[in-house]
Amino acid sequence: xxxxxxxxxxxxxxxxxxxxxxxxxVQEDAPDVLVIAGDLAVGKSDVYETxxxxxxxxxxxxxxxxxxxxxxxxxxxxxTWRRYEEELPDAIATAGWQYLDQGPVILxxxxxxxxxxxxxxxxxxxxxxxxxxxxxxxxxxxxxxGMKVDAARSHLAWEDLTAEDYQTKALQAGDDNLMExxxxxxxxxxxxxxxxxxMTQVFCDRLRAQARQVSRRAKRLVVVTHFVPFAETLRDYRxxxxxxxxxxxxxxxLGETICSFSRAQVAIFGHWHxxxxxxxxxLRAFNVSAKNGPGEGTLITL
Numbered sequence: 001x002x003x004x005x006x007x008x009x010x011x012x013x014x015x016x017x018x019x020x021x022x023x024x025x026v027q028e029d030a031p032d033v034l035v036i037a038g039d040l041a042v043g044k045s046d047v048y049e050t051x052x053x054x055x056x057x058x059x060x061x062x063x064x065x066x067x068x069x070x071x072x073x074x075x076x077x078x079x080t081w082r083r084y085e086e087e088l089p090d091a092i093a094t095a096g097w098q099y100l101d102q103g104p105v106i107l108x109x110x111x112x113x114x115x116x117x118x119x120x121x122x123x124x125x126x127x128x129x130x131x132x133x134x135x136x137x138x139x140x141x142x143x144x145x146g147m148k149v150d151a152a153r154s155h156l157a158w159e160d161l162t163a164e165d166y167q168t169k170a171l172q173a174g175d176d177n178l179m180e181x182x183x184x185x186x187x188x189x190x191x192x193x194x195x196x197x198x199m200t201q202v203f204c205d206r207l208r209a210q211a212r213q214v215s216r217r218a219k220r221l222v223v224v225t226h227f228v229p230f231a232e233t234l235r236d237y238r239x240x241x242x243x244x245x246x247x248x249x250x251x252x253x254l255g256e257t258i259c260s261f262s263r264a265q266v267a268i269f270g271h272w273h274x275x276x277x278x279x280x281x282x283l284r285a286f287n288v289s290a291k292n293g294p295g296e297g298t299l300i301t302l
Contacts, residue, residue, distance in 0.1 A: 001110060004029060006297035007037035007226065007270025008289040010069065011051060021296040023054060029299055032060050033107065036097075037270040037288055038067025038116055038226030042074070045091035052095035061105055062097040065114045067226040067271060072189035080190045084116075100224055104210045110302060111214035114224030115207060117254045117269075120200040121166040123231055124247035128158035129238045136172040137165040140183055147172055147181050158243075166247040167196070173240045182241050184248050204257040211261050220302065221264040227271050229255035230280050233287055234272065259283060266300060 004026060009019050026034065034055065041047055048070075055062060071083050089099040098105055100114040136154040138147035147170055156165075169187035173180045192199050203225075211221065228234065228250030237243040249272050258267050259281060267285045275293025278285045288298040 001033065001107070001302040002029065002031040003033045003035055003222065003266075003268075003300040003302070004031035004297045005035035005037060005224075005268050005286065005288040005300060006290050007067065007287075008039045008273055008291045008293075009036075009041070010039055010291065011041040019051075019054070019290075019295075022290075025296040025299075026055065026058055031299065033112070034058060034060065034062045035112075035224055035268060035288075036062075036064045037224055037268055038065050039069040039270065040064075040067075042069050042072050045087050048088065048091040049095045052092065052097050056096060061107060061112075063100045063105060063112055063114070063224065064092045064097045065100050065224050065226055066116050068116075068186055068190065072185075074189060078189065078191040080192050101206070104214050106214060106218055109219040110222060111218030111220070112222045112224060113207060113210035113214065114268075115203045115210075117203045117225040117227035117229070117250060118196060118199040119227055119248045120197045120251045120253065121163040121247040122252040123228065123234060123249045124161070124163070124166060125236055125243045126159065127236050129236075129240050129243040133158050133173060133240070135161065135240075137161070137168055138170040138172050138181070139168050140170045140181075140187070143183075143185075143188055169248070171240075171244050173244075180240060182244050184245065186248070200251045200253060204251075204253055207254075207257050208260075219263060221261050222266045222268065222302070223258045223261070223264055224268045225250075225254060225258075226269060227251065227254060228269055228287070229258050229267060230278065230285055231255075232280060233274075233276065233278055233285060255280070266302065268300070 092099045104113040134155045136149045169184035171182045270289045273289045273291035
C-alpha cells in the first residue's frame with residue numbers, strides 16, 4: 001500500500017495556489033491513499049472545498065486531519081468547537097474527502113485512525129537558547145497590541161519557566177534596553193473554552209476510542225495527527241522564537257497514546273516545519289510538512 005501524505009501547505013486563499021507539485025506526484029506515483037495532515041490554508045469553508053476539489057481525479061481514499069491554522073477564525077467571535085466539529089467537516093465532505101477526526105477508515109487489513117491532537121507544553125525546550133537570557137511571560141489581548149507582564153514572573157531565567165508560564169502564549173525576552181516580544185498566534189484565533197492540557201486529553205481519548213473501534217477488523221494501524229507526538233523528532237534551538245514555539249509543538253502524551261497501540265506501524269504528522277523520518281521503537285514516524293520539506297509530499301509504503 002502506498003500513502004502520499006503532506007501537511008503545512010499553508011496555501012493563501014487569495015492567491016491561485018493549488019499545490020501543483022503534490023498534484024503532479026499523485027498522478028506520477030499513483031498512490032493508494034492520500035493524506036493531508038493539517039494546515040492546508042486559513043479561510044472560510046468554501047476555500048477548502050475549492051482547494052480540495054483539485055484532487056477530484058483521484059479515486060482512492062482521501063483523508064484529512066485539520067491543523068490549528070485550519071481552525072483559525074480571523075474575527076472576534078471565535079467558535080472553535082463549531083469550526084472543528086461542524087463547519088470544517090462539512091466542507092471536507094463536500095470536497096469528497098474523509099474527515100479522519102470523525103472516525104477511522106479501514107482499507108483491507110489497515111486501519112487509518114487520527115485526529116489533529118493538541119499541545120500541553122510537555123515538549124517545551126528546557127535549555128536556554130542564549131546564555132544568561134532573561135524572559136518574562138506576558139499577556140496580550142490582540143495582534144499588534146502591547147504586552148503586559150506580571151511583576152511576580154518577570155526577568156526569569158529560561159530554565160525557571162514552568163508549564164503554567166506558557167498558558168498566556170506570549171513572552172518578552174531580553175532586558176529593558178533590548179526587548180523581543182514573541183506571541184503564539186493561537187491565542188488570538190482559537191478558543192476551545194478549555195485549557196490546552198484538557199484539549200490534549202480530549203484528542204488522546206479520541207485516538208484510543210478509534211483504536212478500540214477497529215481492534216477486531218484491522219491488523220495494522222496508521223495513525224495521523226497534525227501535532228507532533230514525539231520529542232525525538234525535535235531539537236533544541238539557539239534562537240528565542242523557535243525555542244519558545246517548541247512548547248506548542250505537540251504533546252508527550254500524544255506519542256505515548258500512539259505507542260500504546262500494539263498494531264500501530266506508522267505515525268504521520270506535521271505542524272513542525274521540518275520533514276523527516278524516524279524509528280520510534282517499532283513505529284515508523286514521518287513528519288510530512290511541505291514547509292522546509294518536499295513540496296510534493298512524502299510517499300510512505302506499507
